[in-house]
Amino acid sequence: MLVSAPMEFVEKARIMDGMRINRALARLASEIVEENHGAGHLYLVGIQRRGVPLANRLADKIADLEGERPPVGVLDITLYRDDLSTVGANPIVNRTDLPSDVEGRNVLLIDDVLYTGRTIRAALDQLIDFGRPRRVQLAVLIDRGKEHRELPIQADFVGKFVPTKKSEIIKVMLDDFDGEEAVAIVERPTAEGE
Amino acid sequence: MKAQLSQRHLLGIRGLSADEITHILDTAETFREISEREIKKVPTLRGRTVINLFFEPSTRTRTSFEIAGKRLSADVINVSSSSSSVTKGETLLDTARNLEAMSPDLIVIRHPSAGAPHQLARVCRASVVNAGDGAHEHPTQALLDALTIRQQKGSFEGLRVAILGDLLHSRVARSNAHLLTTLGAEVALAGPGTLAPPEFASLVEGRSLRVERRIEDAIEGADVVMVLRIQRERQDKAFLPSLREYAVHFGLTRKRLELAKPDAIVMHPGPMNRGIEIASDVADGSRSLILDQVANGLAVRMAVLYLLGGGAGTNTSNPTTRVKDEAGTAESQSSKPAASSADEPATEPLRAAVSVGGTGTESSK
Numbered sequence: 001m002l003v004s005a006p007m008e009f010v011e012k013a014r015i016m017d018g019m020r021i022n023r024a025l026a027r028l029a030s031e032i033v034e035e036n037h038g039a040g041h042l043y044l045v046g047i048q049r050r051g052v053p054l055a056n057r058l059a060d061k062i063a064d065l066e067g068e069r070p071p072v073g074v075l076d077i078t079l080y081r082d083d084l085s086t087v088g089a090n091p092i093v094n095r096t097d098l099p100s101d102v103e104g105r106n107v108l109l110i111d112d113v114l115y116t117g118r119t120i121r122a123a124l125d126q127l128i129d130f131g132r133p134r135r136v137q138l139a140v141l142i143d144r145g146k147e148h149r150e151l152p153i154q155a156d157f158v159g160k161f162v163p164t165k166k167s168e169i170i171k172v173m174l175d176d177f178d179g180e181e182a183v184a185i186v187e188r189p190t191a192e193g194e
Numbered sequence: 195m196k197a198q199l200s201q202r203h204l205l206g207i208r209g210l211s212a213d214e215i216t217h218i219l220d221t222a223e224t225f226r227e228i229s230e231r232e233i234k235k236v237p238t239l240r241g242r243t244v245i246n247l248f249f250e251p252s253t254r255t256r257t258s259f260e261i262a263g264k265r266l267s268a269d270v271i272n273v274s275s276s277s278s279s280v281t282k283g284e285t286l287l288d289t290a291r292n293l294e295a296m297s298p299d300l301i302v303i304r305h306p307s308a309g310a311p312h313q314l315a316r317v318c319r320a321s322v323v324n325a326g327d328g329a330h331e332h333p334t335q336a337l338l339d340a341l342t343i344r345q346q347k348g349s350f351e352g353l354r355v356a357i358l359g360d361l362l363h364s365r366v367a368r369s370n371a372h373l374l375t376t377l378g379a380e381v382a383l384a385g386p387g388t389l390a391p392p393e394f395a396s397l398v399e400g401r402s403l404r405v406e407r408r409i410e411d412a413i414e415g416a417d418v419v420m421v422l423r424i425q426r427e428r429q430d431k432a433f434l435p436s437l438r439e440y441a442v443h444f445g446l447t448r449k450r451l452e453l454a455k456p457d458a459i460v461m462h463p464g465p466m467n468r469g470i471e472i473a474s475d476v477a478d479g480s481r482s483l484i485l486d487q488v489a490n491g492l493a494v495r496m497a498v499l500y501l502l503g504g505g506a507g508t509n510t511s512n513p514t515t516r517v518k519d520e521a522g523t524a525e526s527q528s529s530k531p532a533a534s535s536a537d538e539p540a541t542e543p544l545r546a547a548v549s550v551g552g553t554g555t556e557s558s559k
Contacts, residue, residue, distance in 0.1 A: 076224070079236040079266075079500075090501055093224045129233045 009169065009186040015162060018181030021141065024159035025054070028139055029061035031157050036106055039063075041134065042070035043105040047077060047123055048094040050112040053176040054141060058110060073098040075109075080122035096126075103131040108157075112172040114140040117153035142170050142183060203315045203322040204498055206331035207372040215373060219341050222490070222497035228265060229492060239268035242299040242503050247289070248325070249275040249305045254464055254488065255325050255334070259302045262495035268300075268503070290314050300503045303327075321502040329363050334498060335463055336369035338491040340377070342483050343418055345490075346459050350377035356412040356454070357381060358446060359422030359471050360389045362433070366463045367422055368397065375401035384412035385422075386444060388433040409444055416454040420461045421446050421472045437470050447473045451481070459483050 016024070036042055039062050046055030055072050063069035076094040084090070109123055120138060127136065139157035144164045146154070162170060164185065171184045199214055207215070228236055244263040248256050256272065263270035273293075284292075286305070293301065294317070302323045303311045308330035315322040326332040340350075347353055355374050361367045361383050374381050375398045383394055384406040395405045406412040413419055424440060434440050451460065460472075460482045468474045477484060 079228075079238040084238060093221055093500070095224055096227055125237070129235070130231065 008188065009171075010189055011171075012168070012185045012187050014182055014184045016160060016183035021159075021181055021183065024141065025057050026061055028157050028159055029058055029065060032058070032108060032137075032139065033062055033065055035137075035156070039066040039068050039070050041104070041106040043073065043100065043102060043107045043133070044070050045073040045075050045098070045102075045107055045109050045123075045127065047075050047109060047111040047119060048096075049177060050172055050174055051075075051110045053174050054112060055110040058108075058139070071100045073100070073102075075123055075126060077119055077122035077126055080126045082118060082122065098130055101131060102127060102133045104134050106135045106137070107133040109136060109138045111138075111140050112174075113142045113144060113170050114138070114153075114155050114158075115144045115148050115170075117149045117151040120153045121151050141172060144170060199501055202502065203311070203324075204333050204502060205311050205315060205322065205324045207333045207336050207369045207376070208331070210333075210373075210376070212376050212378075215337070215340070215377060218337055218494070218497055218501065219344060221501060222337070222341050222493040225496040225500070226489070226493040228496070229489070235265050235267060237267045238500060239263070239266040239299075239503055242268045243297070244268045244270045244300045244302065244499065244503070245293055245298045245320075246270065246272045246325075247293070247301055247303045248273070249303075249310075250326070252304055252325070254491070255304065258488070258491045259323075259325060259334075259495050259499075262492055262499055263300075265492075266496055266499055268499065271298075286310060286313065287317060290317055294318050294320065300499060323498060323502065326365055328365065329368070330365050331369045331372075332365040332463075333369050334491065334494055335366050336373040337498070338487055338494040339366075339370055339420065339461060339463070340373055341490045341494055342461065342487050343374075343459070345486070346483065347417060350374060350379045353379040353418065354416045354455075355379050355381045355418040355420060356409070356416040357383050357420045357422065358409050358412060359385050359444065360424050360428075360433075361385050361394055361422070362389045362391065363425045363428045364422045370420065371397050371403055375403055382406055382412035382416070384409040384444075386434060386440065409446075410450060410453055413446075413450055413453045416458055418459055418461065419446065419451065419454055420463075423463065423465065424467055424471050426467070437467075441470045445469075445471055445473060446476055448475055448479070451476055461487060463487070 032042070033039055042062070044055045044059050046052035052074050059069050059072050074095060074097045076096045078091050078093045081091070107127060109120065109127070111119060114120070124136065127133065137156040138153070140155045141159040143155055143158045143161050145161070148166065162185070164170060168185050168187045171186050173180050173182045173184070175181055228234060246256055246259050260270050260272060298320045300323060301314060301318060301320045302325050303314055304325040305311065305327050308328035310327050311322050311324040324331055324333055343350070343353070357367050357370060367383065371381055371383070380402040382404050383390055387407070390405055392405050395403055397403060424437065446460070451458070458481060460476055460479070462472055462477065462484050464484065466472055466477055466484070468477060476482065
């Protein structure tokens with residue numbers, strides 16, 4: 001999961017602007033309804049925080065295509081993290097809200113960036129505590145590449161594939177939190193080498 | 195990005211900043227949802243041990259802490275004074291050292307003596323939560339009251355709160371007075387002269403707290419009316435002529451409640467003495483939030499256990515620091531605290547305890 005980058009990070013490249021993010025989401029929406037034969041059993045679940053606005057935007061686009069807006073839920077995975085004993089301070093717990101039952105639904109988890117896969121592991125564990133979905137799929141705006149994965153988890157739908165180094169961070173900015181729409185690669189300055 | 199408490203223990207409300215209180219309340223608000231799930235359990239404190247050490251009878255608070263721990267997947271052990279070696283003459287410190295040898299991560303303690311949790315905090319590596327110490331503090335009760343008020347009223351700024359009854363023996367009143375005035379509420383205390391000494395007005399410095407003779411004067415225009423329990427077990431020194439007289443002059447009746455704002459809410463920390471400090475029709479009335487308080491109590495205790503026990507090394511790592519400050523050592527921890535508290539009056543040991551936390555409120559910001 002991405003934590004908003006502090007000031008000492010330098011931006012290396014902007015890889016998406018608002019228009020490109022929008023186009024990527026439009027394509028993802030088409031792929032999702034094609035793969036699921038419509039929106040009938042779909043249940044979109046955004047992972048806090050930036051997965052949530054992305055889930056809502058995908059639901060809007062699916063509604064445009066299918067005339068039916070799938071329900072949208074919100075998952076906060078903090079309490080299911082595997083690193084609570086090492087992260088130091090306790091991360092802030094955000095809201096979890098699954099308004100309809102996950103039982104028997106095609107759940108589509110949505111997050112901004114897929115990196116190690118640990119966030120998704122936590123989301124899967126939490127989701128299954130809420131019931132037994134018929135199928136769980138994963139959509140991400142950015143996939144940083146399989147070589148970073150620490151668990152056998154892959155995305156079913158990818159907005160943009162961005163191979164990165166470990167020292168780099170993908171920064172996804174959305175109007176809802178950041179006041180602008182962009183995806184950037186940032187890196188810690190090498191001079192300070194940590 | 196990551197807010198946290200400046201202290202490793204929750205010993206009292208006094209010493210907490212408004213930001214810290216708000217952070218606990220915000221966390222508690224998100225924890226409410228867990229208790230509405232079909233599987234009311236998250237794996238957050240898996241492998242952590244919570245000991246409930248209760249030297250006074252308690253159903254609500256102990257059960258609440260026990261369920262809170264279990265819903266976070268901690269292992270919860272209850273020790274009560276009647277069934278423990280305390281009855282065989284063991285001192286509090288010896289009990290603590292023995293429990294400590296079993297490596298608990300959190301110890302929740304209720305004790306009839308003010309300052310007992312602070313003493314425990316000085317000798318234990320575990321995080322200590324005060325679940326009520328004498329007439330001193332009961333921080334989780336004040337936090338759950340605040341959560342209940344916030345859900346109804348939105349904010350605390352300028353809110354008028356009346357706290358009625360046996361203030362002298364009430365740790366709930368003290369914790370609430372600190373908490374509510376810290377968040378900007380105007381608090382009026384009232385009760386019989388023997389149980390509501392005027393000196394209480396100086397409990398908090400520079401914030402809005404007053405003591406009234408007549409409860410009507412405190413209730414008038416109030417947004418929140420909080421009734422305290424008459425502690426019958428502590429009435430052996432003739433503070434009151436009779437319980438009946440108390441009910442007549444100081445009980446919250448429907449008629450007295452009419453003096454408050456039309457949308458005023460009624461609260462009571464329980465257990466209630468119906469017909470004494472609160473009339474049954476008020477306790478069961480539509481403005482009573484007594485059962486909401488119980489539900490919020492669970493959420494608050496989950497939040498406190500999470501915030502104190504969920505992060506880095508509760509038992510194994512450096513006890514002085516939870517977070518940023520890596521400098522402290524176990525030795526500096528133990529050398530700091532005790533001296534400053536030696537001369538403190540028994541009812542106010544918290545000032546001393548605050549320094550035990552290692553990092554002050556400022557340094558963590």
